[in-house]
Amino acid sequence: MIERKPSNTEDEYFAREDAERIRKLHAEEQVRLKQSEKDALKKLHTGRCSNCGALMVPEKVGDVRLLHCPACGGAFLDKTAWDYIRTHAEPHTVMGAILNWFKSANKP
Numbered sequence: 001m002i003e004r005k006p007s008n009t010e011d012e013y014f015a016r017e018d019a020e021r022i023r024k025l026h027a028e029e030q031v032r033l034k035q036s037e038k039d040a041l042k043k044l045h046t047g048r049c050s051n052c053g054a055l056m057v058p059e060k061v062g063d064v065r066l067l068h069c070p071a072c073g074g075a076f077l078d079k080t081a082w083d084y085i086r087t088h089a090e091p092h093t094v095m096g097a098i099l100n101w102f103k104s105a106n107k108p
């Protein structure tokens with residue numbers, strides 16, 4: 001599913017506000033959770049879709065290995081795959097635009 005592209009500056013502002021709020025919740029949760037709780041969450045979720053919880057299937061797309069969810073069609077990139085795409089993306093492509101967004105969104 002392709003989400004509707006924000007149509008104007010106001011939509012983009014609210015999308016960014018949501019992302020910022022979720023990032024803040026993530027940081028707070030990382031401080032709050034005990035290591036044993038983090039370990040339990042990892043054991044429960046590893047290899048499962050973050051969207052629907054189904055067991056994901058490894059697939060190779062070009063040079064990139066990813067996990068694909070046969071239930072909802074989503075996909076997951078681990079850090080190695082993400083770093084590969086980030087270093088090989090051509091500028092001025094859709095992927096390039098997404099990567100630029102992530103770069104600006106992940107600034108501390």
Ligand SMILES: [Zn+2]
Pocket residue numbers: 049050051052053054069070071072073074
């Ligand atoms: Zn899924």
